[in-house]
Amino acid sequence: MIISLTQYKGGVGKTTSAICLATLLSNDAKTLLIDSDPNRSATLWARKGLLPFDVCSDSEAPKRLMSGQYKHTVIDTPARPAADDVKAIAQGADILILPTTPDPLSLSALVQIATELPKGTNYRCLVTLSPPAPQTDGADAIAALQRHGLPVFDRPIRRYKAYIKAADAGVVVKQAPGGGVAWRDWEEVWKELGNG
Numbered sequence: 001m002i003i004s005l006t007q008y009k010g011g012v013g014k015t016t017s018a019i020c021l022a023t024l025l026s027n028d029a030k031t032l033l034i035d036s037d038p039n040r041s042a043t044l045w046a047r048k049g050l051l052p053f054d055v056c057s058d059s060e061a062p063k064r065l066m067s068g069q070y071k072h073t074v075i076d077t078p079a080r081p082a083a084d085d086v087k088a089i090a091q092g093a094d095i096l097i098l099p100t101t102p103d104p105l106s107l108s109a110l111v112q113i114a115t116e117l118p119k120g121t122n123y124r125c126l127v128t129l130s131p132p133a134p135q136t137d138g139a140d141a142i143a144a145l146q147r148h149g150l151p152v153f154d155r156p157i158r159r160y161k162a163y164i165k166a167a168d169a170g171v172v173v174k175q176a177p178g179g180g181v182a183w184r185d186w187e188e189v190w191k192e193l194g195n196g
């Protein structure tokens with residue numbers, strides 16, 4: 001399984017989602033996260049060697065993949081791709097995840113990307129950084145994407161400090177203080193991807 005993540009806009013939870021998806025896949029089989037983003041956020045998160053999957057750069061990827069030890073690959077693609085890059089990214093993935101925050105700018109960047117994807121691309125939008133109840137921004141964003149006819153995960157990824165703590169400590173989200181609650185959202189994502 002090859003999962004890629006992309007978005008025109010930065011700061012939408014792309015790297016965080018890549019780390020969480022790789023965590024989920026690593027429960028199934030050996031997983032490689034390819035950090036293609038020059039900002040190297042995923043590599044930084046992995047620096048302590050405490051994650052249950054491997055992380056490598058673009059240039060190391062061919063050698064790693066040739067070793068044949070990985071069943072799953074997650075690709076954190078470069079920030080601010082050109083439209084042509086997005087097409088190539090879509091073609092190289094089994095499923096493309098488009099993360100977005102609930103704000104209008106991020107949502108319109110997403111609608112833009114969706115219109116540019118090659119026909120038949122298997123993709124799903126994921127609303128991230130959803131503010132706590134009683135705010136309804138996450139659910140509203142999901143409804144707006146559904147109105148546009150875009151495939152979107154039923155539930156948003158909620159905003160929790162656990163994500164920032166996990167990145168800081170170099171561990172998976174579940175292991176950070178408060179991470180147990182935050183992680184439930186990813187268990188739902190996993191189910192929606194057709195597992196469990």
Ligand SMILES: Nc1ncnc2c1ncn2[C@@H]1O[C@H](COP(=O)(O)OP(=O)(O)O)[C@@H](O)[C@H]1O
Binds near residue numbers: 012017157158160
């Ligand atoms: N669900 C979340 N809750 C709280 N903070 C989050 C969440 N998702 C991401 N963040 C934080 O938001 C910032 C941007 O997320 P990141 O995954 O780096 O986005 P991108 O890769 O799209 O630039 C980071 O500081 C990250 O720790």
Ligand SMILES: [Mg+2]
Binds near residue numbers: 014015016037039041
């Ligand atoms: Mg990033």
